[in-house]
Amino acid sequence: MVRRVHAKARWDSILDGSTPLTIDALTRLTAALDDDLQATNRAIVAKMESPVALIPQLAAHLVAAGGKRLRPLLTLASARLCGYEGERHVQLAACVEFIHTATLLHDDVVDESVLRRGLASANAVFGNKASVLVGDFLFARAFQLMVADGSLEVLKILSGAAATIAEGEVLQLTTQNDLATTEQKYFDVIRGKTAALFAAACEVGGVIAGRTPAECAALATYGMDLGMAFQLVDDALDYNASVAELGKTIGDDFREGKLTYPVLLAIAEGSQRESAFWARTLGEGEQTEQDLATALSYITRHNTIERTIARAEVFAASACAALSALPSSAIRDMMRDVAAYTTARRY
Amino acid sequence: MVRRVHAKARWDSILDGSTPLTIDALTRLTAALDDDLQATNRAIVAKMESPVALIPQLAAHLVAAGGKRLRPLLTLASARLCGYEGERHVQLAACVEFIHTATLLHDDVVDESVLRRGLASANAVFGNKASVLVGDFLFARAFQLMVADGSLEVLKILSGAAATIAEGEVLQLTTQNDLATTEQKYFDVIRGKTAALFAAACEVGGVIAGRTPAECAALATYGMDLGMAFQLVDDALDYNASVAELGKTIGDDFREGKLTYPVLLAIAEGSQRESAFWARTLGEGEQTEQDLATALSYITRHNTIERTIARAEVFAASACAALSALPSSAIRDMMRDVAAYTTARRY
Numbered sequence: 001m002v003r004r005v006h007a008k009a010r011w012d013s014i015l016d017g018s019t020p021l022t023i024d025a026l027t028r029l030t031a032a033l034d035d036d037l038q039a040t041n042r043a044i045v046a047k048m049e050s051p052v053a054l055i056p057q058l059a060a061h062l063v064a065a066g067g068k069r070l071r072p073l074l075t076l077a078s079a080r081l082c083g084y085e086g087e088r089h090v091q092l093a094a095c096v097e098f099i100h101t102a103t104l105l106h107d108d109v110v111d112e113s114v115l116r117r118g119l120a121s122a123n124a125v126f127g128n129k130a131s132v133l134v135g136d137f138l139f140a141r142a143f144q145l146m147v148a149d150g151s152l153e154v155l156k157i158l159s160g161a162a163a164t165i166a167e168g169e170v171l172q173l174t175t176q177n178d179l180a181t182t183e184q185k186y187f188d189v190i191r192g193k194t195a196a197l198f199a200a201a202c203e204v205g206g207v208i209a210g211r212t213p214a215e216c217a218a219l220a221t222y223g224m225d226l227g228m229a230f231q232l233v234d235d236a237l238d239y240n241a242s243v244a245e246l247g248k249t250i251g252d253d254f255r256e257g258k259l260t261y262p263v264l265l266a267i268a269e270g271s272q273r274e275s276a277f278w279a280r281t282l283g284e285g286e287q288t289e290q291d292l293a294t295a296l297s298y299i300t301r302h303n304t305i306e307r308t309i310a311r312a313e314v315f316a317a318s319a320c321a322a323l324s325a326l327p328s329s330a331i332r333d334m335m336r337d338v339a340a341y342t343t344a345r346r347y
Numbered sequence: 348m349v350r351r352v353h354a355k356a357r358w359d360s361i362l363d364g365s366t367p368l369t370i371d372a373l374t375r376l377t378a379a380l381d382d383d384l385q386a387t388n389r390a391i392v393a394k395m396e397s398p399v400a401l402i403p404q405l406a407a408h409l410v411a412a413g414g415k416r417l418r419p420l421l422t423l424a425s426a427r428l429c430g431y432e433g434e435r436h437v438q439l440a441a442c443v444e445f446i447h448t449a450t451l452l453h454d455d456v457v458d459e460s461v462l463r464r465g466l467a468s469a470n471a472v473f474g475n476k477a478s479v480l481v482g483d484f485l486f487a488r489a490f491q492l493m494v495a496d497g498s499l500e501v502l503k504i505l506s507g508a509a510a511t512i513a514e515g516e517v518l519q520l521t522t523q524n525d526l527a528t529t530e531q532k533y534f535d536v537i538r539g540k541t542a543a544l545f546a547a548a549c550e551v552g553g554v555i556a557g558r559t560p561a562e563c564a565a566l567a568t569y570g571m572d573l574g575m576a577f578q579l580v581d582d583a584l585d586y587n588a589s590v591a592e593l594g595k596t597i598g599d600d601f602r603e604g605k606l607t608y609p610v611l612l613a614i615a616e617g618s619q620r621e622s623a624f625w626a627r628t629l630g631e632g633e634q635t636e637q638d639l640a641t642a643l644s645y646i647t648r649h650n651t652i653e654r655t656i657a658r659a660e661v662f663a664a665s666a667c668a669a670l671s672a673l674p675s676s677a678i679r680d681m682m683r684d685v686a687a688y689t690t691a692r693r694y
Contacts, residue, residue, distance in 0.1 A: 106483060169480045170402055
């Protein structure tokens, strides 16, 4: 179980590098599923082929940029946890990664991002137009992969997730620059844009293994709550100066006027002066160069990074609890550790 | 059968309004399938619902803008031609329209369009970001509709079409401003971006009616060739000054540096002076206000609008011929007339 008691102390020790123990839970799970993951990578490369050269070129740029392959890993891990012995999980893991990649491509266009995982984003290199259209291709290709798999139940889960992701993205757009955004709406946004695909990625692993509806639902809950924790931490890290060294920009959400959890908490408790600051910088989107530093000082004052992480840990604990519905195994332990890692990661 | 002999004479008479006879083939088919089309419209409105208000708002803007519903009509007509008596064709027609609408939304972002069917385009009203994300939603929703239908064969056809559309769009992007674009590549572009969905829309009508593979393939050929004809005419009309009155801008393709058929023909036969003009305006994208008029004069000089229409008529004739594989009926006659209408339409 993830412990919340020493959230602040642990967070501090992680930031100063003295607590590596949970950091590599993801690395261990990745190592345990290495064969599957290699096969998934091969499937990804094979299935992004097209006679239209720009498609594999742009897709290769994304593959080269790396990424943790967290979502496909969840499909692979869930399938193995459920005792699955076939090959379908590899194709479905590739399909999950394609949906994720298509979303990233469109996100970067929408957010006008120039960096992705520390490298120039695809839209910065190939232009917005190519990013929109290659995103569409990857999305369509993901569905072709699902159709080739041939399970209507899997198709239902993943097409539902795709629609929910788009709804979450649109909701995020409508809450942008809206200081009246409620916590509830924020949670709706991240449930849609992030957690829904985590949930679907896990659930399909159980479905192809022929597990009971209750077990599949438990996997979906694990994925959903893990996704919520993951996004909360992401939103916390966007205000954490120490990640800037790791090739990630910080303050993106601030510049884009996104009302994320650390900011919502700070706004709720802000002085009149602080309220005026948030209204100008996030509500009106009028920002000067010093404003990010001021935002960080307010966030520090209200301790909202730690509180965001603490909220993430509640979700991570719930994710771990959901796994109790499934048989004990080394993979299950690693999946629990990944939930802990998710709230402990620093980038 | 469509006749090519009097292509120029017919085209002229259509432009001056003296040949209405084929114009309303689409209207007649629409009337014949009125109940089905009304049901499809209801399905479209019902299925674009979402708790995220911007989604139905933006989608309603597109529905309000009208459109001929040509693609869903093809699904309905093909199903009825094949003697289909159930209700699945309505949901699949809605799904075809969703794929088309998602493509339009992304096209308008890519092309930076401000008008669509004579009204402000969605991206002009709601912004590029909303258009990208709502397009994603409609695409995902289309897949949910297909999954609800439950036929893996239908899913295969439509997911394949979706991937082909995206490939066509990306190929179009890479040929933009490229004067070395071949006719072959141009045909690849329009086969992907337009004809593939026409083909799929028709084919699924045969599939749900349980027709033979040969008959379904004939419907796909009809749709494919009809789509080729349709896009060729569209590309011709973009250089036809008389359509400007009908709420459609002309010269969009020219301004966007698209190497469409009327231009490819003119380039191939251009004088040195003309070549320099195309190199500057389309190759370099350096255009002044008078350039469209000059482009039109070159196109007129080489008679390439009529020649593009004539090429469209070859495809339309092939579309008609494909229908011979299916039983004679009033619907089949109307579908043939629609092919003729496609090359005769003026907007």
